[in-house]
Amino acid sequence: MKFKKRYLFALLALIIGIALTAATYFAVGIYQKDNIAVITDAKIADRLVEKNKDVYNNQDETREQTIHVKVLDGPYKGKTFVEKNVYYPSQLVTQKYRAGDRIFVSIKKGKLALGNPKRDWVLVLVVTITVALMIALVGRHTIALVVSMALSWVIFYGVILLDVKLNGAYIILLFGAADIIFSFISLLIVQGFNKKMLVTWLATILGVFVSFLLCYIIMKLTGETEMQYETGDYATQDPRGIFLAQTLLGVLGAVMDEATDIVSSLYEVIKVKKDITPKELINSGRNMGQEIMGPLINVLLLIFIAEALPMTILYLRDNNSLSSAFGFTLSLGATQTVISAISIVITVVFATGCSLLLLRDQRGGKL
Amino acid sequence: MSTLLVLVIVLAVLMTIVGGETGIRSFFSVLINTLLLILVAMLISWGIDVAIITLIFIPLKLVTIIYLGTHDYKVAKNSFIAAFIVCLIVSLLILACQWLAQAAGLGPEAGEVLVGLSQMPGISYAMIAVTVAIFSTLGAIAEAAVAMSSGLLEIKRHHPEISRHELEASGTAVGNDVLGTAMNTILFGMFGSFLSLFLWYFRLGYSFGEVVNEKLFVNEALIILYSLIGVLLTVPLSTYLISRGMSNEVEVENEDRKHKSN
Numbered sequence: 001m002k003f004k005k006r007y008l009f010a011l012l013a014l015i016i017g018i019a020l021t022a023a024t025y026f027a028v029g030i031y032q033k034d035n036i037a038v039i040t041d042a043k044i045a046d047r048l049v050e051k052n053k054d055v056y057n058n059q060d061e062t063r064e065q066t067i068h069v070k071v072l073d074g075p076y077k078g079k080t081f082v083e084k085n086v087y088y089p090s091q092l093v094t095q096k097y098r099a100g101d102r103i104f105v106s107i108k109k110g111k112l113a114l115g116n117p118k119r120d121w122v123l124v125l126v127v128t129i130t131v132a133l134m135i136a137l138v139g140r141h142t143i144a145l146v147v148s149m150a151l152s153w154v155i156f157y158g159v160i161l162l163d164v165k166l167n168g169a170y171i172i173l174l175f176g177a178a179d180i181i182f183s184f185i186s187l188l189i190v191q192g193f194n195k196k197m198l199v200t201w202l203a204t205i206l207g208v209f210v211s212f213l214l215c216y217i218i219m220k221l222t223g224e225t226e227m228q229y230e231t232g233d234y235a236t237q238d239p240r241g242i243f244l245a246q247t248l249l250g251v252l253g254a255v256m257d258e259a260t261d262i263v264s265s266l267y268e269v270i271k272v273k274k275d276i277t278p279k280e281l282i283n284s285g286r287n288m289g290q291e292i293m294g295p296l297i298n299v300l301l302l303i304f305i306a307e308a309l310p311m312t313i314l315y316l317r318d319n320n321s322l323s324s325a326f327g328f329t330l331s332l333g334a335t336q337t338v339i340s341a342i343s344i345v346i347t348v349v350f351a352t353g354c355s356l357l358l359l360r361d362q363r364g365g366k367l
Numbered sequence: 368m369s370t371l372l373v374l375v376i377v378l379a380v381l382m383t384i385v386g387g388e389t390g391i392r393s394f395f396s397v398l399i400n401t402l403l404l405i406l407v408a409m410l411i412s413w414g415i416d417v418a419i420i421t422l423i424f425i426p427l428k429l430v431t432i433i434y435l436g437t438h439d440y441k442v443a444k445n446s447f448i449a450a451f452i453v454c455l456i457v458s459l460l461i462l463a464c465q466w467l468a469q470a471a472g473l474g475p476e477a478g479e480v481l482v483g484l485s486q487m488p489g490i491s492y493a494m495i496a497v498t499v500a501i502f503s504t505l506g507a508i509a510e511a512a513v514a515m516s517s518g519l520l521e522i523k524r525h526h527p528e529i530s531r532h533e534l535e536a537s538g539t540a541v542g543n544d545v546l547g548t549a550m551n552t553i554l555f556g557m558f559g560s561f562l563s564l565f566l567w568y569f570r571l572g573y574s575f576g577e578v579v580n581e582k583l584f585v586n587e588a589l590i591i592l593y594s595l596i597g598v599l600l601t602v603p604l605s606t607y608l609i610s611r612g613m614s615n616e617v618e619v620e621n622e623d624r625k626h627k628s629n
Contacts (some may be wrong), residue, residue, distance in 0.1 A: 006474055025572070030576065031576035031577075032567060034576045045553075050504060056485055057500065059473075060488065077450050082626070088487045088494050090489055090490055091472050091491070092471075092486060092488055093486050095469070098425025101592070104580065112500070115582075116580050116582070119468050119470060119581075120579040120580050120584045120585075122464060122531075122585065122589070122602055123579060123588055123592075125464075125467075126593075126596075127389060127592060129460075129592075130595050130599070132597055133596060133600070133620075134595075134599055137602060138542070138546060142544050145550060148550070149550060152551075152555075153553055156558055161564065161565060161569075164566065164570060183442060191544075207541050214377075215374065217375075218373055218377060219370050222369070222373050223370075224370050225369045225370055226371060226393070227371075233563055234474075234563040234567035236563070236567050236570045237566065239563075242562060242566070246480075246496075246562045246563065247559065249558050249559040249562060250419070250558065250560060251555075252555045253551035253554055254556065255553045256551045256552075257551055257552040261544065261545065264541070265518050265541065268522060268537065268540065268541070269522065270523050272522060272526045273525045273526065276525075277382070282600055284525075287521070288517060289385065290386045290390060290437075290438065290516065291389070291513060293385075293386060293390070293436075294389070294392070294397065294435065294436025294437065295432050295433065295506070295513045296392075296438045296510055297397050297398065297504035298400050298506045298510070299509075299510045299552055299553075301401060301506065302502055302506035303553075303556040304556070304559075306503045307499065307560050307561075308497050309407070309499050309502070310492065310495055310496075310499065312408040313490070314484055314488055316412035317412045317489075317615075322495055326405070329373065330405070333398075334401070335371050335374065336376055336559070338371065338374040338378055339374060341397065342374070346381065347373055348385050364493060
């Protein structure tokens, strides 16, 4: 009976989500800056302008699309424009449009400029799939997960606001404080307020800050040699500060994940086997930590480094040596990964140590 | 000595102390995984088909992460099977969604970064975007599979006579925690990876509507969601594989007994 109800809710979420997806797809007039237009061609005329070969011997083409777009909102609503769009099939910096696309356009003095295709509806669609799947698999727990995730985005937004307001000053303090608040709220929502949650929180904070301090000292002692902060992307303020803040923020989730895994598994073990000794418990924690730390470090490695792959490929494509491509595109991500990895390893120690508190609790204060 | 090198050495020492033999193996799994990523970049830059490279490197990376990272063969085997099946399903989803999102290539900063670089590299950046998304989710899926399998097997070790039904109940409990916090690893990892991009959006006065249609933001948000979907699928699949493995064992034991009694 319980199962059926869960699937029913999942189906309901799916239907609502698809309706929202459609609403987003067809939405017009809600965007502040640009107007929406739809490509009316059944098949877009696509002409080869020339075949190109650059100095690096890369072969590409220049193509030109002739597109009819009908504006859907704003003062030019209902008008059709004919535009030419030049693109390269590799689509590194150019955009190829498809028939029927809904796209952003900006119109100034009767001249239309093509912008991004509408992508927000894809986000809504995939959010729908995720939430429906979540409801089907974990049921009521979904609410806590979604709320926790939404709150994280809100706090993240707030922290960014604050950082911009402070103009990048005290960035380490700001993100350090953010880590403490983030972890408390996330753990509170997912686990509820209890001893297990407080133990996990303690382990998380110790894991993040002790290791960050250690790495900071190492960086100071080695004089931060070969740390090319200026290669960080999108730097709008002191790149070194941004790097440290990114590191503090990026590792928090993983450390929280790990501390929760170890503490809650040990908690289950304590529940199942009442007569466990502290030594056995430490062994069990170490066992779990050993299993988890490798894969967890790899999660962050893949997130931090895969992101840089498109640039790395481009550098290599343009006959740069491997070491210069690495220096320009991967070294910061690699450093961030290693610092995070150190946090993850140290957290095994703290999470197991803090779990002893749970055991003591169960024995009525005696170890 | 460069800072990165010293940090790597400190990491190696710490992993050896805390993790023992498994720690050393984990260290190498991370190292090999990094080299594999660089190898992927090199192979793609040489013009080898992106889709083929991706298909070959998915199992290769999973093996590196799971088999080298865990010392328990049983945990590794269960995790690998679960992770591989989930990865294939998620890859199909990624392929479809990336096609819909049309979000290939570099972001809004491209103009500045590209000085002196080719703008016409002659390889499909649409396909590279798919590869990046798949590789970004791979780690989370493998991690969830290992956390599930090792959590469940740990319970079984301490409580050998546990029934299949009880184990499945424990699986739901462990699964909920793994899921709730796998979410954090992914979310914060992405926050940490893209903080500077968010600051850029904010300082340049992007509106909300612009941000949610912007190439890099959409890609990032989609990667978070793909990873979540991957982790979600991993939880029941891991539990199923382990409880099924249990019943097989029981059968084997029963057969052994039969042989002995004969």
